[in-house]
Amino acid sequence: MTEKIVCGKCKMLLYAGEDIKRRLYMRAIPSEESVLALYKNTCPSCGSALTLDTVEVVIKEHGR
Numbered sequence: 001m002t003e004k005i006v007c008g009k010c011k012m013l014l015y016a017g018e019d020i021k022r023r024l025y026m027r028a029i030p031s032e033e034s035v036l037a038l039y040k041n042t043c044p045s046c047g048s049a050l051t052l053d054t055v056e057v058v059i060k061e062h063g064r
């Protein structure tokens with residue numbers, strides 16, 4: 001599966017890659033919240049606050 005996190009306001013792509021649950025297993029990225037923390041919880045594009053309520057998390061399975 002792949003996961004994308006985009007700003008809920010301006011749709012800026014904040015994270016894209018393997019879904020974070022898998023990364024958690026690999027200890028690469030602990031959680032969505034730590035991804036937001038990389039941006040200091042602020043969208044670098046529109047400046048809106050990034051929380052799990054204001055971003056969109058899109059998880060897609062490979063194939064159909």
Ligand SMILES: [Zn+2]
Pocket residue numbers: 007008009010011012043044045046047048
């Ligand atoms: Zn934004």
